[in-house]
Amino acid sequence: MKIAVAYENGRVFQHFGHTEEFKIYEIDNDEIISSEVVSTNGQGHSALADFLFGNDIAAVICGGIGGGAVNALIDAGIKVYAGITGDTDAAVIALLKDELDYDTESNCDHHDHECSDHSCDHNNSCSGFNYVRKRLKKQDDIKEETIMNEVCEFLKKVGTYYLATVDGDQPRVRPFGTANIFDGKLYIQTGKSKDVAKQLLANPKAEICAYAEGKWLRIAGELILDDRIEAKKSMLDAHPSLRKMYSEDDDNTAVFYFQNATATFSSFTEAPKVVKF
Numbered sequence: 001m002k003i004a005v006a007y008e009n010g011r012v013f014q015h016f017g018h019t020e021e022f023k024i025y026e027i028d029n030d031e032i033i034s035s036e037v038v039s040t041n042g043q044g045h046s047a048l049a050d051f052l053f054g055n056d057i058a059a060v061i062c063g064g065i066g067g068g069a070v071n072a073l074i075d076a077g078i079k080v081y082a083g084i085t086g087d088t089d090a091a092v093i094a095l096l097k098d099e100l101d102y103d104t105e106s107n108c109d110h111h112d113h114e115c116s117d118h119s120c121d122h123n124n125s126c127s128g129f130n131y132v133r134k135r136l137k138k139q140d141d142i143k144e145e146t147i148m149n150e151v152c153e154f155l156k157k158v159g160t161y162y163l164a165t166v167d168g169d170q171p172r173v174r175p176f177g178t179a180n181i182f183d184g185k186l187y188i189q190t191g192k193s194k195d196v197a198k199q200l201l202a203n204p205k206a207e208i209c210a211y212a213e214g215k216w217l218r219i220a221g222e223l224i225l226d227d228r229i230e231a232k233k234s235m236l237d238a239h240p241s242l243r244k245m246y247s248e249d250d251d252n253t254a255v256f257y258f259q260n261a262t263a264t265f266s267s268f269t270e271a272p273k274v275v276k277f
């Protein structure tokens with residue numbers, strides 16, 4: 001995989017549309033294998049997108065960026081990390097550790113220079129602000145959705161996972177099997193009459209452990225009750241066998257979704273993969 005950083009004298013260049021050099025990093029297994037500074041020959045933003053696409057770039061790190069450029073990059077399947085300042089090597093290392101503090105609100109308006117990039121998506125000035133924010137936010141939502149689907153598919157693959165809750169100062173663990181994505185969140189299902197539900201309502205901290213085919217997954221976070229009928233219906237539709245015991249309008253069915261979750265995929269052979277949702 002390759003990551004390109006808008007580059008000037010070792011630092012992230014702050015106006016994507018005027019980028020004259022990119023530092024391109026070759027990444028393997030979350031490590032930088034090599035890097036080189038390449039010239040863009042002073043091209044405008046749509047040519048820059050073509051240039052990056054042609055160089056097989058998966059992600060771009062930059063400072064300010066206009067709506068037109070965001071469009072061109074995302075449409076080319078290139079992930080955009082905007083609003084970054086400082087040393088380019090440090091930015092790439094932070095991204096690989098999932099610690100890059102990027103924002104979805106960055107465009108040329110955030111910089112104290114005159115914006116003369118006429119290729120930005122804007123009305124008179126470089127102000128496609130809401131548009132850029134929405135597009136970058138959507139990009140993040142898609143990433144989160146992909147991650148959560150991967151986690152949910154793993155839980156479905158194992159069939160049975162183990163859910164730990166806190167009961168005073170005593171951990172409790174039991175086999176569970178329900179998993180469903182609804183409204184962009186990962187849900188599990190239980191009955192309000194069960195101890196597990198009572199424990200979660202008293203203390204939402206929970207952890208799941210699942211194992212299949214040499215890989216194990218742990219999800220640590222908080223499980224929050226969602227009393228919406230639609231959330232329960234979605235769960236029961238995903239697990240129709242539950243309808244023998246539960247229905248969306250009984251007083252017992254309870255669905256909980258993960259918040260502040262950290263999911264870690266581990267194996268004996270590979271470095272752990274940590275995702276948050």
Ligand SMILES: Cc1cc2nc3c(=O)[nH]c(=O)nc-3n(C[C@H](O)[C@H](O)[C@H](O)COP(=O)(O)O)c2cc1C
Pocket residue numbers: 159160172174175176177178189190191194195196197
């Ligand atoms: C394979 C398997 C999957 C299960 N899946 C669920 C589930 O998704 N939700 C649930 O409430 N109970 C499920 N159970 C039943 C719970 O493990 C059982 O009711 C347990 O006693 C609940 O924990 P508690 O006693 O601490 O409330 C499952 C049991 C097995 C054996």
